[in-house]
Amino acid sequence: MTEDEAVDDELLTIGAFAARARLSAKALRLYDRLGLLAPAHVDEASGYRYYRAGQTERARLVALLRQLDMPLARIAEVVEAPDGATAADRLAAYWADVEARVAGQRTLAEYLRGRLSGRSSEMYENFVVETVDVPEQVVISEARHVLAGELPAWIGASLGRLEAAARECGGVTAAPFVVYHAEVSMESDGPAESCVPVADEAAARAWAEKHGRTWETKVGVRPAQRFAYTRITKAQVAHPQILAAFEAVEEWIAREGLEQAGPCREVYFADWEAAGAQDPVCDVAFPVR
DSSP: OOHHHHHHTOEEEHHHHHHHHTOOHHHHHHHHHTTSSOOSEEOTTTOOEEEEGGGHHHHHHHHHHHHTTOOHHHHHHHHTOSSHHHHHHHHHHHHHHHHHHHHHHHHHHHHHHHHHTTOHHHHHTTOOEEEEEEOOEEEEEEEEOOOGGGHHHHHHHHHHHHHHHHTTTTOBOSOOEEEESSOBSSSOBOOEEEEEEESOHHHHHHHHHHHGGGTTEEEEEEOOEEEEEEEEEHHHHSTTHHHHHHHHHHHHHHHTTOOBOSOOEEEEOSOTTTOOTTSEEEEEEEEEO
């Protein structure tokens, strides 16, 4: 054993180790309780904790990661990484998630400042609202209770399933859409309903009878309706920008003396993957009468 290895193998009391790691004994007890840094030895009689000098770097790393508000499970992934490069990659992935969340919160704060300061009308002026008459449609649909954070992934997956199913139902006849039967937010889970218009009602009902139970797919006939809508870009679909679009349409409906005649929807008429941030991809729409 070399001299350095002997030093690393040296057992230290919790007080001595805390001083070397520049942490408190209280913090070390917490890390032990959380499973992030266990003592090298615990005396059965006294219950005293002893640490090896070689655990110092891990103790300091845990403390620094906690300063990033990293969840315990993510800290464990970093400190248990097989090598430094993997640990660095895991930290980078966590921080990318943090920056994405903060960017979303920053945008939400800007949106709320506009509302609170009475500048909502200025935001609404950025949206052009029109009406369109939509004919009767046969649709296959999939409904789910879903929170806002889960919504984008579910929309993509559910519309993908329905568009694939539409091939057995005479094909897709119009743009897919998502109906919100109740509010979807971080606290409210809808439900939301993904819908794809198809050509052949009989084939659709036969498909649903055979396969629909897997995803609780249904077939229905939606009556002809008039919709008030505004067209938005891919960038504006992100939360909370899309909230301003919904509110702009609602404000226009009230100003025009119309009534909402059902739940609101998002109509996805473009190739999402191919679209750029400023390309129109979605209509935010309300049925009116």
